[in-house]
Amino acid sequence: MRSARTALKALYLVIVTASLLFLLLKIRHVVGAQRAYVSLPDYGDLHRFDPDREGGHLLPNMNLLVRTAKASESVRWVTNSKGFRSEKEFSYTHPARTFRILFLGDSYSDGMRTDQKRTIGYLLEEELNARAAAGDFDRFEVMISGHNNPTNAWYYFQRHGYKYTPDLVLLGVTLGNDLTWNSYRSTFVPVRDAQGRPALEWTHKPDQDDHKGVDLMIPYDAYLQDESADGPLPRERRIRAYLAAKSILFGYEIPPIVNPLPSRPRHFFATDFSVSLGLFYMPTMPGIEAIYADFEETLAGFADTAARNGSRLAVVLFPVRMQLHGKDWALLRRFYRLRDEKFDLEYPDRRLLAFCRSHDILCADALPALRAAAREHPWSHLYCPRGDMHFNENGQEVVAGGLSEFVRSLLEAQGPSGAARH
Numbered sequence: 001m002r003s004a005r006t007a008l009k010a011l012y013l014v015i016v017t018a019s020l021l022f023l024l025l026k027i028r029h030v031v032g033a034q035r036a037y038v039s040l041p042d043y044g045d046l047h048r049f050d051p052d053r054e055g056g057h058l059l060p061n062m063n064l065l066v067r068t069a070k071a072s073e074s075v076r077w078v079t080n081s082k083g084f085r086s087e088k089e090f091s092y093t094h095p096a097r098t099f100r101i102l103f104l105g106d107s108y109s110d111g112m113r114t115d116q117k118r119t120i121g122y123l124l125e126e127e128l129n130a131r132a133a134a135g136d137f138d139r140f141e142v143m144i145s146g147h148n149n150p151t152n153a154w155y156y157f158q159r160h161g162y163k164y165t166p167d168l169v170l171l172g173v174t175l176g177n178d179l180t181w182n183s184y185r186s187t188f189v190p191v192r193d194a195q196g197r198p199a200l201e202w203t204h205k206p207d208q209d210d211h212k213g214v215d216l217m218i219p220y221d222a223y224l225q226d227e228s229a230d231g232p233l234p235r236e237r238r239i240r241a242y243l244a245a246k247s248i249l250f251g252y253e254i255p256p257i258v259n260p261l262p263s264r265p266r267h268f269f270a271t272d273f274s275v276s277l278g279l280f281y282m283p284t285m286p287g288i289e290a291i292y293a294d295f296e297e298t299l300a301g302f303a304d305t306a307a308r309n310g311s312r313l314a315v316v317l318f319p320v321r322m323q324l325h326g327k328d329w330a331l332l333r334r335f336y337r338l339r340d341e342k343f344d345l346e347y348p349d350r351r352l353l354a355f356c357r358s359h360d361i362l363c364a365d366a367l368p369a370l371r372a373a374a375r376e377h378p379w380s381h382l383y384c385p386r387g388d389m390h391f392n393e394n395g396q397e398v399v400a401g402g403l404s405e406f407v408r409s410l411l412e413a414q415g416p417s418g419a420a421r422h
Contacts, residue, residue, distance in 0.1 A: 055083025105172025110146035251385025
């Protein structure tokens with residue numbers, strides 16, 4: 001009997017010791033992974049503003065691991081010798097029987113914290129080439145070029161992009177900071193070229209962005225005035241943020257990030273970088289109207305420049321996450337005490353679609369496809385966790401699929417040889 005107890009005690013000690021060793025090794029592994037993750041480069045290390053760079057704002061000749069939206073993981077990042085996000089090199093000579101797409105845009109388009117083979121542009125090329133070629137084209141080619149805002153992209157096309165003779169220029173537009181943080185009339189000013197057509201001139205300011213309407217605030221009538229529910233909100237928000245930081249399971253239980261301006265309940269900046277809530281407030285404020293007007297000038301000028309160089313511009317609207325996920329909008333309203341009826345979450349899409357139609361500019365809105373995917377797979381998130389404004393890999397796959405259909409429908413509408421130029 002005594003020997004049996006002794007054996008059980010020994011077994012117990014072995015189990016406890018093994019469990020402690022396993023726990024210590026697990027902690028060591030997690031700590032080591034966190035240290036390795038922190039040492040990895042992030043998106044800010046991968047681009048520099050240089051309007052003379054032929055591939056865009058991404059640094060050339062990179063092949064390295066970078067951070068993702070999930071702590072302790074990494075993804076592959078590759079750029080070619082010009083700065084395009086591609087393992088391939090591109091020549092000015094247009095490949096025979098190839099439909100060449102120049103894909104311009106910000107971190108949504110060039111794939112912030114996304115693996116090389118999971119970006120919208122890469123997936124778009126894969127999907128287009130996986131199906132039978134269209135019309136006079138045997139293959140499709142997508143060139144990904146990063147730019148902080150559409151004005152930068154327009155100047156880039158005017159300076160360099162046209163040399164690659166793309167059949168189609170896809171301009172990714174984030175319905176938020178691409179309107180409220182752009183360089184039109186600041187770093188780049190509108191001018192007329194020798195033929196009197198719209199163009200841009202670089203003022204040699206070193207800024208990629210210029211914040212429009214920095215002091216513009218959401219009006220007083222947009223807030224709930226009952227303060228009885230305000231008491232527990234700060235504590236609840238801190239708890240939610242703590243849990244989201246500790247576990248991905250809670251990563252979608254916080255409102256969208258608002259930065260870098262210090263918004264708070266009943267004191268919300270209209271043009272913060274992540275949400276740009278003023279674009280959705282109704283009726284449109286005069287300061288926001290001016291922002292829309294400048295942006296529409298940018299689109300019209302870019303479309304004209306593309307057409308003069310034998311290409312066609314297509315605007316791609318990327319929604320901010322509160323437009324897609326009801327929970328995100330509900331959390332934002334709750335913690336900032338916003339009145340739902342004072343905001344129209346589809347207004348920017350309707351307005352820009354109507355503008356493009358009236359100016360014969362192609363436009364693809366990603367919102368319907370993303371909403372359909374969210375309804376079909378309600379537990380499959382389409383944006384990154386912890387309030388991040390960017391698509392995750394699921395969201396990028398949905399957008400790429402929608403763009404593939406958009407490009408093919410465009411070619412079908414043009415007929416068997418309507419788009420062939422090369």
